[in-house]
Structure formats: structure tokens, C-alpha cells
Amino acid sequence: MADSKTASQTTLYWRIMQSLFWLIGAGILFCLLFFPSIGLLLFWNILIPVAPALLVVSTGLWRNICPLATTALLPRHFGLSKRKKLKPNQSGILGLIAVIMLFLIVPLRHAVFNNNGPATAALIISLTTIGVAVGFRYEWKSAWCSGLCPIHPVERLYGGNSFISIPNMHCDLCANCVVPCPDSTRNLDTGHYVKMRAQRISNFLITGGLPGFIWGWFHVPDQNKLSTAAAFAGVYTIPLLGLLTTLLFYRILQLTVKSKNGRALTGLFAASAVSCYYWYRLPGLFGFGYLGRDGLLLDINGLIPGWTVHALAGGLVCFFFYWLVIRINSRRSWLIRPEFAKRHELNERKLAAKTVTVDR
Numbered sequence: 001m002a003d004s005k006t007a008s009q010t011t012l013y014w015r016i017m018q019s020l021f022w023l024i025g026a027g028i029l030f031c032l033l034f035f036p037s038i039g040l041l042l043f044w045n046i047l048i049p050v051a052p053a054l055l056v057v058s059t060g061l062w063r064n065i066c067p068l069a070t071t072a073l074l075p076r077h078f079g080l081s082k083r084k085k086l087k088p089n090q091s092g093i094l095g096l097i098a099v100i101m102l103f104l105i106v107p108l109r110h111a112v113f114n115n116n117g118p119a120t121a122a123l124i125i126s127l128t129t130i131g132v133a134v135g136f137r138y139e140w141k142s143a144w145c146s147g148l149c150p151i152h153p154v155e156r157l158y159g160g161n162s163f164i165s166i167p168n169m170h171c172d173l174c175a176n177c178v179v180p181c182p183d184s185t186r187n188l189d190t191g192h193y194v195k196m197r198a199q200r201i202s203n204f205l206i207t208g209g210l211p212g213f214i215w216g217w218f219h220v221p222d223q224n225k226l227s228t229a230a231a232f233a234g235v236y237t238i239p240l241l242g243l244l245t246t247l248l249f250y251r252i253l254q255l256t257v258k259s260k261n262g263r264a265l266t267g268l269f270a271a272s273a274v275s276c277y278y279w280y281r282l283p284g285l286f287g288f289g290y291l292g293r294d295g296l297l298l299d300i301n302g303l304i305p306g307w308t309v310h311a312l313a314g315g316l317v318c319f320f321f322y323w324l325v326i327r328i329n330s331r332r333s334w335l336i337r338p339e340f341a342k343r344h345e346l347n348e349r350k351l352a353a354k355t356v357t358v359d360r
């Protein structure tokens with residue numbers, strides 16, 4: 001009795017958190033449409049810079065509170081989903097599409113989104129519409145949160161050494177909708193579970209390519225007026241060259257490193273990617289960036305010496321290498337798997353049968 005009371009209290013707290021973050025998300029969307037400069041600041045210069053670190057430390061927390069996930073799962077929460085199951089090869093293809101979408105959308109930040117609130121809002125609305133549409137058809141997180149969402153490949157790469165496993169606050173019972181479930185699998189890493197060809201390709205692209213892609217991305221300035229298609233395509237050139245370079249490097253290491261060290265190799269590339277992000281992003285947020293005022297949150301250049309911000313970025317780099325490469329793997333899943341729906345049904349039936357016997 002006490003246990004069920006505690007469980008319902010926990011659920012209530014999480015529902016409040018989810019609602020709060022959903023409202024924050026809706027507020028940012030509103031600002032992007034009607035007060036673009038505030039919306040852009042909140043979205044690209046506060047929310048997005050926090051996300052990678054959160055994914056490294058507790059991917060599960062993000063998966064529980066992400067406003068887009070909450071929206072995409074509404075059809076399932078309200079019993080409006082057809083609850084179809086994806087075949088493993090379909091899951092693999094969705095994962096590959098997610099990686100391609102990530103690599104296609106992110107460079108467009110320089111061309112359009114970083115300086116255009118309504119365009120960023122249109123992007124979020126489009127992704128949410130896709131998430132909700134597939135949520136109406138497919139069971140729980142299989143098609144969006146663990147499938148098409150372009151952030152999911154990054155979650156898989158960064159979330160290999162979770163600090164804590166927390167309760168899954170979306171799936172009430174586990175329908176085994178995605179195998180292996182990224183939320184419930186201990187020790188998840190992109191080097192594992194590569195039975196399908198599409199999975200192999202997406203894992204290879206995200207693990208090997210992301211560090212170089214991020215490095216390249218930070219060497220492209222924001223463009224306000226792109227007049228030609230060639231200039232537009234130019235925002236892809238350096239990130240894709242970076243991607244190909246680290247991909248090649250990763251392939252060579254894959255072929256030379258012993259398979260028992262595969263996890264360490266994944267950790268090394270994950271740490272390189274997230275470290276590269278903060279190495280450039282942190283100074284950029286505070287006016288010490290290499291690309292002038294691009295991505296500026298608060299200009300404190302002149303108020304404090306530049307080395308302090310770079311030292312902070314260096315500290316973060318050390319932290320990520322410790323966390324993802326040196327620290328012993330926590331062997332924790334992002335979230336705790338809820339009871340299997342089939343087992344729950346069986347238990348319910350047994351209980352009902354017992355009750356009938358006692359009544360007689």
C-alpha cells in the first residue's frame with residue numbers, strides 16, 4: 001500500500017516536471033515566432049548548449065522531460081495510437097534516416113536557423129508533427145524517440161556511461177516495442193547491436209563522423225544572406241570534410257584495435273565529439289568565440305580574462321574524457337524498464353482467478 005502511494009507520488013512529481021518542461025518548450029516556440037531574438041537566444045544559446053552535457057551524464061533524464069518527446073507520445077498516453085510494432089529492419093532504417101537528418105539539418109543552422117526565429121519554429125513544428133504522426137501509428141517510443149528523432153543518434157553515442165537509472169516516465173508497461181530498447185539496455189553503446197545493415201551504417205556514421213562534423217561546423221560562420229545555391233551548399237563543405245576525415249580515422253582504428261577495446265574506442269570518439277563541441281561553444285557563448293558574435297549569449301569579453309573561459313572549456317574536456325573513456329562503466333541503463341505488459345497481463349489474470357476461487 002505504502003509502495004503504491006510512493007509510486008503514485010513519484011509519477012505525480014514527474015508529470016509536474018514534464019508539464020513544466022513542455023510549457024518551457026511551448027514558451028520558447030512562442031518566442032521564436034513572435035519575439036525571435038529572445039526565442040533564438042533561449043533555444044540556440046541556452047537550451048541546446050546544455051543538452052549535450054545532460055546527455056552524457058543522464059540521458060534518461062532528458063528522455064523523460066524532452067518536450068518534443070512528451071508531445072510525440074501524447075497519442076499513446078491518451079490511447080489514440082494504433083500501437084503497431086516496427087520490424088527490426090524498419091527500426092534500423094529509421095535510425096539511419098535520423099543520422100542523415102542530423103547531418104543535413106545542423107549545417108542549415110548557419111544558413112538559416114541561427115538567425116531566423118520563425119524558420120527555427122517551423123523546423124521544430126515540422127519535427128513535432130512527424131513525431132506525433134508516427135506516434136499515432138506506432139507503439140511507444142519505437143518510431144520517434146528511438147527511431148526518427150535526429151537527436152537520438154547523439155543520445156546513443158553520448159549516453160554510454162549513465163550516472164543513474166531513473167524510472168521510465170513515459171512507458172507505463174513495456175510492450176517490447178524496440179529491441180534492444182535504448183532506454184532499458186545496460187551498457188548501451190553504438191558499437192553494439194549491429195545486426196542490421198542500416199544499424200551498422202548509422203552507428204559507423206555517428207560514432208566515427210560526429211567529432212569531425214562538429215569540428216567542421218565550428219569553422220563555418222553564420223550567413224545572413226545566401227544568394228546562390230553554391231553559397232548555400234557551402235555551409236556543408238567543411239562539416240562534411242571533417243566528418244569524412246574522422247570517419248576514415250575511426251575505420252582505421254576499428255580495423256587495428258582489438259574487439260575487446262571496441263567500447264573504449266566508442267568512448268574515445270564520443271568524448272572527442274562532445275569535447276570539441278564545448279571547446280568551441282563555451283567561449284562563443286561568452287564573447288570569446290573564434291567567429292565573432294556568432295552564438296553569443298552574454299558578452300563578458302573585457303570583463304574577465306579570456307584564459308578563464310578557455311580554462312573552463314579545458315576542464316570540461318578533461319571531464320568528458322574521464323567520464324566516457326577512463327571512468328569504469330556504470331553498467332546502468334538510461335531508464336528502468338517498466339514491467340513487461342505480457343507479464344502484467346498474466347499476473348492480472350492469475351489474480352482474477354484467485355479472487356474467483358476465494359469468492360466461491
Ligand code: SF4
Pocket residue numbers: 140141142146168171173174175176177178179181182183184337338
Ligand atoms: S521500455 Fe519497452 S515500451 Fe518503452 S520504449 Fe522501451 S521497449 Fe518500448
